Amino acid sequence: MMASDKVVFDKPKVELHVHLDGAIRVQTILDVAKRRGIKLPADTVEEMTQIIILQEPSTLTNFLEKFAAYMHVIAGDREAIKRIAYEFVEDKAKEGVIYVELRYSPHFLANANVDPLPWNQSEGNVTPDDVVRLVNEGLMEGEKAFRIKARSILCCMRHMPRWSKDVVELCKKYRSDGVVAIDLAGDESLNCEANPEHKKAYEEAIRCGIHRTVHAGEVGPASVVREAVDVLKAERIGHGYSTVEDQALYRTLLDNNMHFEMCPVSSKLTGACDPDFTKHPIITFMKDKANYSLNTDDPLIFNSTLHMDYSTVHKHMGFTEEEFKRLNICSAQSCFLPEEEKKELLQSLREAYGMIQDTAF
Numbered sequence: 306m307m308a309s310d311k312v313v314f315d316k317p318k319v320e321l322h323v324h325l326d327g328a329i330r331v332q333t334i335l336d337v338a339k340r341r342g343i344k345l346p347a348d349t350v351e352e353m354t355q356i357i358i359l360q361e362p363s364t365l366t367n368f369l370e371k372f373a374a375y376m377h378v379i380a381g382d383r384e385a386i387k388r389i390a391y392e393f394v395e396d397k398a399k400e401g402v403i404y405v406e407l408r409y410s411p412h413f414l415a416n417a418n419v420d421p422l423p424w425n426q427s428e429g430n431v432t433p434d435d436v437v438r439l440v441n442e443g444l445m446e447g448e449k450a451f452r453i454k455a456r457s458i459l460c461c462m463r464h465m466p467r468w469s470k471d472v473v474e475l476c477k478k479y480r481s482d483g484v485v486a487i488d489l490a491g492d493e494s495l496n497c498e499a500n501p502e503h504k505k506a507y508e509e510a511i512r513c514g515i516h517r518t519v520h521a522g523e524v525g526p527a528s529v530v531r532e533a534v535d536v537l538k539a540e541r542i543g544h545g546y547s548t549v550e551d552q553a554l555y556r557t558l559l560d561n562n563m564h565f566e567m568c569p570v571s572s573k574l575t576g577a578c579d580p581d582f583t584k585h586p587i588i589t590f591m592k593d594k595a596n597y598s599l600n601t602d603d604p605l606i607f608n609s610t611l612h613m614d615y616s617t618v619h620k621h622m623g624f625t626e627e628e629f630k631r632l633n634i635c636s637a638q639s640c641f642l643p644e645e646e647k648k649e650l651l652q653s654l655r656e657a658y659g660m661i662q663d664t665a666f
């Protein structure tokens with residue numbers, strides 16, 4: 306299908322755009338379903354994988370429907386929520402990621418204090434607040450076991466504006482406990498002017514100094530990116546491929562050093578970009594030495610790994626080792642860690658990349 310899992314950049318990496326609920330192990334879904342007595346249409350990893358994954362380039366809408374194949378298994382189950390966070394850290398460490406920002410909607414994993422109840426679940430006692438605590442616990446145990454750093458971004462969902470106030474409140478509550486930013490995910494055709502709750506949540510985030518990223522310009526036009534920047538005051542853009550269609554906006558964002566969270570494999574399978582990778586907008590960003598990262602987005606549904614994203618751009622877009630180093634430095638500079646921790650991360654990367662100048666005479 307795509308480039309392979311071949312490791313083309315075997316050095317420490319930073320990943321800034323990956324959905325926890327799109328990065329669950331299939332085996333875990335099967336184990337939890339069995340324990341909870343939930344019937345699934347398949348009982349082997351191979352068969353269940355075929356049901357969950359997007360095989361061919363599709364649409365964002367079809368892609369978003371894929372979550373319904375398994376989210377009801379994990380949502381509302383304390384042990385499962387903690388487990389997926391822990392395993393996520395293990396999987397990222399194996400890919401050579403030393404710092405990751407993962408994102409999720411606390412409401413999508415809850416079965417109490419959430420209206421409407423997602424995934425046709427019956428009401429339980431796991432609130433969005435419990436979800437954040439459980440994810441944090443799993444991440445912290447994973448960090449200790451696998452010696453990498455993981456921080457979270459909490460997602461508002463475009464079609465669920467009534468959840469956005471809770472999301473920003475959770476960002477505030479857990480800001481000293483691993484939550485670094487707010488995001489807006491989901492179907493981009495729903496704009497923010499029509500849903501003032503998202504705008505209000507982002508205003509509160511600005512007021513409280515919570516970092517902000519927004520999914521924009523993935524399948525939507527450049528105007529969604531403009532809205533993310535002008536209205537929601539996004540500091541980073543999730544995807545942003547269509548930005549290049551508005552040259553004035555693209556140039557302004559380059560001048561302002563805006564960070565774009567790019568997801569090559571994802572962009573093909575969601576139909577966001579032309580399936581011919583040689584025509585991909587990432588090539589323009591690369592040639593312009595833009596500030597961007599390479600990310601998996603939803604490796605479960607794309608049946609992918611971070612190595613696959615790197616090998617895709619290496620094989621089809623002419624990315625070099627030097628560019629991989631440069632974009633990882635850009636990613637570290639644009640991450641949402643506090644300044645001191647960011648400096649340490651940059652230092653680790655520069656050391657690993659042989660970029661440290663020997664100042665001793």
Ligand SMILES: O=c1[nH]cnc2c1ncn2[C@H]1C[C@H](O)[C@@H](CO)O1
Pocket residue numbers: 324325326327369372408409410413460490491492520523571575602603
């Ligand atoms: O690529 C994406 N674009 C928009 N929304 C997305 C994408 N990947 C995942 N999501 C949604 C579905 C998840 O349930 C939610 C929170 O992680 O974010």
